[in-house]
Amino acid sequence: MPHTEALLFPLAMVALVAEAMTAALAAGRRNMDWLGVAMLGCITALGGGSVRDMLLGHYPLWWVQSPYLLLLTGGAALATIGIAQFVHRFHTIFLILDAIGLVVFTIMGANVAMSMNQPLLIVVVAGMITGCVGGVIRDVLCNDVPLLFRAELYASVSIVTGLLYIGGITYGLSPDIVIAAAFAVGLTFRLLAIRLKWEMPKFVYDSETK
Amino acid sequence: MPHTEALLFPLAMVALVAEAMTAALAAGRRNMDWLGVAMLGCITALGGGSVRDMLLGHYPLWWVQSPYLLLLTGGAALATIGIAQFVHRFHTIFLILDAIGLVVFTIMGANVAMSMNQPLLIVVVAGMITGCVGGVIRDVLCNDVPLLFRAELYASVSIVTGLLYIGGITYGLSPDIVIAAAFAVGLTFRLLAIRLKWEMPKFVYDSETK
Amino acid sequence: MPHTEALLFPLAMVALVAEAMTAALAAGRRNMDWLGVAMLGCITALGGGSVRDMLLGHYPLWWVQSPYLLLLTGGAALATIGIAQFVHRFHTIFLILDAIGLVVFTIMGANVAMSMNQPLLIVVVAGMITGCVGGVIRDVLCNDVPLLFRAELYASVSIVTGLLYIGGITYGLSPDIVIAAAFAVGLTFRLLAIRLKWEMPKFVYDSETK
Numbered sequence: 029m030p031h032t033e034a035l036l037f038p039l040a041m042v043a044l045v046a047e048a049m050t051a052a053l054a055a056g057r058r059n060m061d062w063l064g065v066a067m068l069g070c071i072t073a074l075g076g077g078s079v080r081d082m083l084l085g086h087y088p089l090w091w092v093q094s095p096y097l098l099l100l101t102g103g104a105a106l107a108t109i110g111i112a113q114f115v116h117r118f119h120t121i122f123l124i125l126d127a128i129g130l131v132v133f134t135i136m137g138a139n140v141a142m143s144m145n146q147p148l149l150i151v152v153v154a155g156m157i158t159g160c161v162g163g164v165i166r167d168v169l170c171n172d173v174p175l176l177f178r179a180e181l182y183a184s185v186s187i188v189t190g191l192l193y194i195g196g197i198t199y200g201l202s203p204d205i206v207i208a209a210a211f212a213v214g215l216t217f218r219l220l221a222i223r224l225k226w227e228m229p230k231f232v233y234d235s236e237t238k
Numbered sequence: 239m240p241h242t243e244a245l246l247f248p249l250a251m252v253a254l255v256a257e258a259m260t261a262a263l264a265a266g267r268r269n270m271d272w273l274g275v276a277m278l279g280c281i282t283a284l285g286g287g288s289v290r291d292m293l294l295g296h297y298p299l300w301w302v303q304s305p306y307l308l309l310l311t312g313g314a315a316l317a318t319i320g321i322a323q324f325v326h327r328f329h330t331i332f333l334i335l336d337a338i339g340l341v342v343f344t345i346m347g348a349n350v351a352m353s354m355n356q357p358l359l360i361v362v363v364a365g366m367i368t369g370c371v372g373g374v375i376r377d378v379l380c381n382d383v384p385l386l387f388r389a390e391l392y393a394s395v396s397i398v399t400g401l402l403y404i405g406g407i408t409y410g411l412s413p414d415i416v417i418a419a420a421f422a423v424g425l426t427f428r429l430l431a432i433r434l435k436w437e438m439p440k441f442v443y444d445s446e447t448k
Numbered sequence: 449m450p451h452t453e454a455l456l457f458p459l460a461m462v463a464l465v466a467e468a469m470t471a472a473l474a475a476g477r478r479n480m481d482w483l484g485v486a487m488l489g490c491i492t493a494l495g496g497g498s499v500r501d502m503l504l505g506h507y508p509l510w511w512v513q514s515p516y517l518l519l520l521t522g523g524a525a526l527a528t529i530g531i532a533q534f535v536h537r538f539h540t541i542f543l544i545l546d547a548i549g550l551v552v553f554t555i556m557g558a559n560v561a562m563s564m565n566q567p568l569l570i571v572v573v574a575g576m577i578t579g580c581v582g583g584v585i586r587d588v589l590c591n592d593v594p595l596l597f598r599a600e601l602y603a604s605v606s607i608v609t610g611l612l613y614i615g616g617i618t619y620g621l622s623p624d625i626v627i628a629a630a631f632a633v634g635l636t637f638r639l640l641a642i643r644l645k646w647e648m649p650k651f652v653y654d655s656e657t658k
Contacts, residue, residue, distance in 0.1 A: 052651070053653055055597065055651060055653075056651040056652060056653025056654075057653055057654065058593050058597070058598070059598065059650050059651070059652050060597040060598050060650065060651060061597070061598060061647065061648035061649065061650045061651070062648050062649055062650075062651060063597075063603050063604055063648055064596065064597030064598060064603075065597075065651050067596075067597060067603065068597060078503065082292050082502050082503070083288065083292070083299060083302065084297075084298075084299075084302060085295075085297035085298065085299075085505075087504075087505035088504075088505065089503060089504075089505075092503065092504060092566065092570055095567050095569035095570050095573075096569075098569060098573065099569070109651045112651070112653050146302065147305050149305035149306075149308060149309070150302055150305050153305075153308065164379070168378060168379065168588060169584070169588065169593070169594060169597065171381065171591065171592065171593045172381065173268050173270075173379070173380060173381045174379060176274065176277075177265065177268070177270040177271070177273075177274030177275075177277060177278060177379065178268070178269065178270050178271060178274060183273050183274075183277065184273060227271065228271040228272050228273055229271065229272055230269050230270065230271045230272075231262070231265060231266040231269070231270060231271070231272060231275050231319045231322070232266060233263055233265075233266025233267055233322050234266075234267065292502050293498065293509060293512065294507075294508075294509075294512060295505075295507035295508065295509075356512065357515050359515035359516075359518060359519070360512055360515050363515075363518065374589070378588060378589065381591065382591065383478050383589070383590060383591045384589060386484065386487075387475065387478070387480040387481070387483075387484030387485075387487060387488060387589065388478070388479065388480050388481060388484060389481070393483050393484075393487065394483055437481065438481035438482050438483055439481065439482055440479050440480065440481045440482075441472070441475060441476040441479070441480060441481070441482060441485050441529045441532070442476060442479050443473055443475075443476025443477055443532050444476075444477065
């Protein structure tokens with residue numbers, strides 16, 4: 029398992045930075061002040077894992093044990109203020125980094141639940157919470173209906189990635205290969221979904237009835 | 239206590255399904271996609287108990303220990319998409335199921351706190367959190383001011399139910415009788431409140447002063 | 449440490465009451481009913497400490513161990529309904545009480561994290577969460593973008609107070625003196641920020657790009 033961690037670690041750092049930066053842009057759209065930008069960056073990047081750990085009773089939380097993660101994510105959010113005017117040029121890079129974040133966080137979250145010997149369904153859910161909940165908190169704090177529930181194949185990518193990871197580990201394949209495969213498939217799925225504008229059918233219900 | 243659980247169990251399943259279905263309708267009003275509908279169903283139905291357990295440090299959470307609850311509530315939410323057009327015909331049934339949910343969740347939540355030997359006030363609050371917080375999370379995720387704080391005797395019903403339950407158990411009555419009484423009184427109170435449009439006085443404050 | 453607690457205790461009670469009262473006014477602006485007012489008062493006053501404890505795994509929570517705090521804060525919120533019409537006359541007093549709350553909660557939160565031997569950065573963050581998160585929850589439940597992220601030097605005051613407190617304790621000064629100093633500096637900083645309308649620069653980002 030430490031080997032797996034080592035494999036995922038650099039990608040996780042990239043993912044944290046990417047999530048913090050997208051949060052900073054959302055904060056800028058709400059005209060938050062600099063400290064608010066830094067805080068929203070930390071909360072978005074680290075919130076998914078924190079909620080997972082509080083739900084599973086898995087203490088201490090990652091950032092409590094490794095407080096430098098607060099500096100990394102808060103710093104990345106602040107740095108985004110300086111480069112925001114160029115961000116639209118790097119729009120594609122951002123989408124790719126965010127997709128990497130989704131997939132990597134999912135695998136890490138599933139990994140945590142597996143190390144606690146949770147049942148398979150909880151492992152998938154733990155991965156999904158880790159990958160997706162940070163963005164939900166960001167949207168709630170920005171007073172939006174969370175994008176996660178409305179648009180794009182985001183949670184679906186997380187579920188597919190989690191299932192692949194768990195399936196591979198359960199069938200006794202080498203963790204390195206399983207991670208590589210889950211990562212590749214998840215990332216491809218997410219990028220195709222963005223590129224081809226795949227969407228899940230929506231449930232439109234209109235009624236005065238409470 | 240296992241006997242009590244057995245008594246409440248079938249009602250709790252009905253309550254979970256009812257809460258998931260009302261959440262699905264709320265999701266449909268926000269045009270969420272199918273996976274969003276399923277997720278909002280799970281979060282609404284299981285959120286109250288989860289918040290209670292995290293506040294009390296009562297691990298593992300119910301759905302983590304019994305993951306099939308995620309399938310039950312997510313499935314109920316998805317099924318609602320198919321039958322939404324007929325739902326208005328069953329409006330009254332929905333209100334009754336939701337009321338059953340409120341009362342049953344309250345008793346179950348109070349029960350959990352009692353089994354932890356919490357003080358009486360905490361037992362009432364634990365019941366109220368279990369019964370009411372799922373709806374609060376649903377409203378926050380749908381970007382509404384929670385109904386709980388604004389309208390209808392909902393939390394009040396939960397408090398009365400909880401007090402009856404605790405009072406009966408504390409005075410040494412048989413759990414079966416106490417549960418039946420608390421259930422009957424709570425449910426009647428809630429249905430009367432809906433029927434007769436009972437409301438608590440509101441606090442209307444209007445000022446520019448922050 | 450018990451001595452420190454004794455020193456902070458009366459101020460903490462004042463702070464809880466102040467936070468519950470400002471929450472009641474926010475509830476009144478949303479026309480919440482009386483029970484909603486009481487609940488928002490409890491959640492706002494006790495929410496910051498609760499989130500800190502859940503993040504750190506520090507059980508039992510303060511109000512679970514001392515349930516009378518629910519009566520104090522809920523009662524203060526209810527009392528506010530009766531005196532709301534006079535509140536604008538006491539606007540300044542409110543701002544001072546709220547500032548006291550911010551500083552006292554920060555010191556108490558930092559204290560909790562120190563007693564758990566958390567690293568220094570986590571101690572500062574624990575203080576900030578305790579001082580600031582209650583107001584964030586209040587704003588989310590009132591369907592506003594949290595003020596904390598947008599305006600006023602609020603979190604900044606919390607950080608400065610926390611740093612002073614930790615610095616003093618770490619350098620071996622007497623806790624009484626450190627608390628008095630951190631309290632005085634934090635309160636002065638906050639009141640000057642209000643009086644002189646100090647603000648942090650804002651990050652304004654406008655773009656259609658997601």
